[in-house]
Amino acid sequence: MVxxxxxxxxxxxxxxxEQGRTLRQLCGDARVSLGYxxxxxxxxxxxxxxxxxxxxxxxDVPLSExxxxxxxxxALEEAAMVLRxxxxxxxxxxxxxxxxxxxxxx
Amino acid sequence: MVxxxxxxxxxxxxxxxEQGRTLRQLCGDARVSLGYxxxxxxxxxxxxxxxxxxxxxxxDVPLSExxxxxxxxxALEEAAMVLRxxxxxxxxxxxxxxxxxxxxxx
Numbered sequence: 001m002v003x004x005x006x007x008x009x010x011x012x013x014x015x016x017x018e019q020g021r022t023l024r025q026l027c028g029d030a031r032v033s034l035g036y037x038x039x040x041x042x043x044x045x046x047x048x049x050x051x052x053x054x055x056x057x058x059x060d061v062p063l064s065e066x067x068x069x070x071x072x073x074x075a076l077e078e079a080a081m082v083l084r085x086x087x088x089x090x091x092x093x094x095x096x097x098x099x100x101x102x103x104x105x106x
Numbered sequence: 107m108v109x110x111x112x113x114x115x116x117x118x119x120x121x122x123x124e125q126g127r128t129l130r131q132l133c134g135d136a137r138v139s140l141g142y143x144x145x146x147x148x149x150x151x152x153x154x155x156x157x158x159x160x161x162x163x164x165x166d167v168p169l170s171e172x173x174x175x176x177x178x179x180x181a182l183e184e185a186a187m188v189l190r191x192x193x194x195x196x197x198x199x200x201x202x203x204x205x206x207x208x209x210x211x212x
Contacts, residue, residue: 002159
């Protein structure tokens with residue numbers, strides 16, 4: 001399952017690091033605790049919409065831009081998941097590939 | 107402030123209605139209570155990442171597609187907000203428009 005908060009955390013973290021800012025600096029600007037922000041970046045906590053807006057403001061990046069990046073990252077994971085399922089089907093079918101085996105991807 | 111959950115709710119609701127499904131039908135598939143789902147669609151409650159994934163699966167729409175639509179809707183609201191701020195500045199400057207007045211958009 002592709003989880004929004006994990007990819008959101010990765011995008012927020014990479015934006016912060018591009019700007020050469022520490023977690024501590026960003027937390028001061030966004031008025032969020034260091035521990036909470038760290039958990040958000042690691043995808044362990046959900047950020048409320050208000051907090052997400054505050055983080056975007058502290059990063060000086062529009063929310064739409066962050067969401068667009070997250071959408072792209074999610075699309076990549078979705079595609080990779082389809083590929084894994086397809087290769088799983090291939091390996092169940094095996095080398096004979098007679099087409100009679102119906103494999104469950106679940 | 108542009109709130110993610112409000113625009114997410116609007117996108118989820120419009121997708122459900124495009125499919126001609128009732129809230130009750132979707133809730134059964136996504137295993138979420140009717141009241142909670144209704145609050146998510148109205149932007150009054152945050153959906154956890156797990157629930158968001160379940161709703162997308164129930165709608166049979168990739169999460170990346172939903173996020174991309176939300177990103178576009180957020181971008182529109184951000185642009186409208188800039189326009190409002192600019193027209194606010196114009197009205198502070200007034201008809202003389204001498205350029206000396208520095209108006210605060212806050």
